[in-house]
Amino acid sequence: MTENDSVGHLDKLDTTLDTPPPSGSGGSTSGGNRAALLEKIEALDAEHAKAAAGGGEKYVARHKARGKLLARERIELLLDEGSPFLETQPLIGWGSDFPVGGSIITGIGVVEGVECMIVANDPTVKGGALNPYSLKRSFRAAEIAEKNGLPTINLTESGGADLPTQKDIFIPGGKGFRDLTRASARKQPTISVVFGNSTAGGAYVPGMSDYVIMVKEGAKVFLAGPPLVKMATGEDTDDESLGGAEMHSRISGSSDFLAVDEHDAIRQARRVVARLNWRKRGPLPKEIHEPDLDPEGLLDLIPTDLKEPFDPREAILRIVDGVSTSSTTGDGRSTSGDQAFDEFKPLYGSSLCVGWARLHGYEIGILANARGVLMSEEAQKAAQFIQLANQKDTPLLFLHNTTGYMVGTEYEQGGIIKHGAMMINAVSNSTVPHLTVIMGASYGAGNYGMNGRAYDPRFLFTWPSAKSAVMGPAQLAGVMEIVARESAEKKGEIFDAEGFKGVKEMVESMVEEQSLPMFLSGLGYDDGVIDPRDTRTVLGLCLSAIATKEIEGAMNFGVFRM
Template sequence: MSENRTAMLTKLADLDAEQAKAVNAGGTYMERHHRRGKLLARERIELLLDEGAPFLELMTLAGWGSSFPVGGSTVTGIGVVSGVECMIVAHDPTVKGGTINPVSMRKTGRAMQIAEENHLPVITLVESGGADLPHQKDIFIPAGRGFRDLTRASARKQPTIALVFGNSTAGGAYIPGMSDYIVMVDKGAKVFLGGPPLVKMATGEVSDDEELGGAEMHATTSGLADFLAVDERDAIRIGRRIVARLNVTKRGVTAPRQAREASYAEPLLDPEGLLDVIPTDLKEPFDPREVILRMVDGPSEGNEVAFDEFKPLYGPSLVTGWARIHGRPVGILANAQGILFSKEAQKATQFIQLANASDTPLLFLHNTTGYMVGKEYEQGGIIKHGAMMVNAVSNSTVPSISILIGASYGAGNYGMNGRAYDPRFLFTWPNAKSAVMGPQQLAGVMDIVARAAAASKGIAFDEEAGAATRQFVEQMIEEQSLPYFLSGMVYDDGVIDPRDTRTILGICLSVIENQPIEGNLNFGVFRM
């Protein structure tokens, strides 16, 4: 077994352990939930999906490293329901009653953004006690945006469905209230703005759960419920029936594209080999073609080469070219030697323009330390050339996907379409790192600045204190560069096993086709 494979397998074992924290976040409450005859959030999702359909869970590690449970008391992801790709948001009632905290808000906000950009129906599996009140100051305003997102989705003819299994109280009552379709479980769902204790305190009125907000009352009296389910499985059955009648069509699929997708070859190189390709030290270069050929379709009729490289002799530290993944065309930009020079930036700019001209989605594979610095490169125009690349990325309108397969530092992260540039999806491999710059470089810059400050004041630089500061800064930046930290901040859509990348890309490229794929050639002013 290679050293690279051993190191990656160790990271993947660690990733499994971290993701298990989200799956088991409910602890002993999970068994209590079962004893009440109720399904867990992921069990509800499994029953909702078509038989054998995959579920692309997103942002599993949201909240990692914070004071909140990993996963943010919600499960989000994309799955096929009655033949339709849907965004699914499921409250986890075993984690503090499914209450909404700041992590939950960031996670569901990102899920709604993905649903909007890809015109996905949204199915919310509701069982939530509303706001986590001790943190109300951090969620009050974002929660209002969540309600707004639901109503705007409806206005876009992007269907929203709420399956209510349990409590949906206070602000949580507006989740079903603002959905297009509402299914409530009899004797289970409880939807009210204020529960019996609050009502009694506020008005003196005495009432019980059922007459105040029970499913039968809402189905027969208030009219809030469109369907009354006999139990949780019946609610899921009704939800599937609703989706089947939505008359959803993919807006980005053309006849030629469908023909290409009908038949494709598996990759030339085995995806299993990805574990051997990536070095343990991110400073060690590797050939991104070894990665690309393990992701993209192999040669087949109508697809003569697996990867049709563009400008292979120009700007060699950025590899660009055309390929197909599960029959779907894609343009790929992949960092080779880590550093982006002027030629690489110019090459990327032209390639992004060409992808927009041909309405072809883009895939960015990050392994960059950023744009080259130094007198020679500044005089050669690295700023204006880097700005051209960032301009092209910023104004490109074809859907894009970014995957951090190695380093992603500084403005290189921006030029390679990092999270700030709104790629449709962004995933991270467990070996990747991302920050303003590497830990040693950042600590070194701070050390130089501190020495210069001491010299300007005419005082001696404290070497011992300086060494301690460098060590502290390096450790802090190293920790904040790790994929779990970034995922915990919801700066990616998930940390993934490299071997799953092709499958995940296939799902994402299919999801993207729910919207028209239209490029843009209006890029504003390029500083030449």
């Protein structure tokens, strides 16, 4: 391929994915990729279904027998009809001893035309008691609300802390109250709708919210319930006198609105939002066009063996806005809108593909790994591109498929450390919003340079095909074997290679398990594992939320080691 051929390829990609696999083809073909990914998506759907089931049939039935709405029903009624709900961290707690989802539901939804962060206790899961994963999930929700300037609506019904785990939640739990008061100070409204018990620390959620709605004969808000009051003071009292909705609405003043039932409470919450005088301050989307390539082809993209490279442009052109049908003049000449993706420096540092596009009408810059490894040229190109995005206040999307920065004598002597540091410096100090999608591999410092969780992306999502770790399982086990062999030789001992096989297998198995997306999502390291076909929609919802606040790029990046 000549240089001119390469540029032509970048202008208009001839996809190789949307075709049936050849007969007798193996697992590395499009057909094999699709089958493997569909199997992972099916497993993912099963885990999401478990989270959506709350505390299970017994506790769901008991809750409904009390005449109460389920947490997800409350959310559905709160949202504008037909509008989407972007749930965040639905699999948190996966693989732990706690229920998946952390006994709360968090996500972004539209209420009276306003994008809000919604946090709903799920009382079917241990009465909505908060465990360590509930806390993690609620902190992440508060962080998303803060960074994107979103009002917060708490649908409150919780028995407070999960007492057996109080040592893990009491001290850090105070941050939740701090977040509520700081949101109010930033003029980001906080609303609490109290449906049931809101006890002990849970009482401070409505207590520290800007607007409070309580359901008559449902809400019970007190620092200590009647039994504890009896033990502490000797006073005999009852729920209603101590913390009922009417008492707080008529006597204590802790409630601003008294609702006759749950439906009325949700109606009043919508009216509160309608009166916020809320408006977006960020960029407005331009005209939206469907992608040039069918998103269904994303299922064929990721090889079953992540060591096999794939062209990220195949993903980009299935995610970003396509070419306008009106982008050519009557005589066939192209206009400025004739490319879905304008690649930057296509012939330099070609293991990293970067360029400009629109996604649901929003301008974005994209950095996508093309051949896994990052070398000096790629790092320098990325740093320049990130500076340009900040110069013109444009959000950045990072698409991961990287094994990390290149190693070896030639590359060390060529300055791979300082060039990698330059890229990480640019990522760290960039102030435009970052979005991250881990499509395939995300290993080593490549995870950092490509804006992994430690670098505070506004949103981070993972595909079911992804893996993240310090390095691949086989590489890590191999390094351990080399170190063990060298250690034995230094001591004058004979290295037992046969005996070490068991250690290698154990390490490979452990690292493989801990690299998988559901394991990492369970720890709260992403905002969700998503079906690749939903990527465009999910990112569009994120960009819309981001546009609530003004976008302002960084003025400086500190010292680049040249």
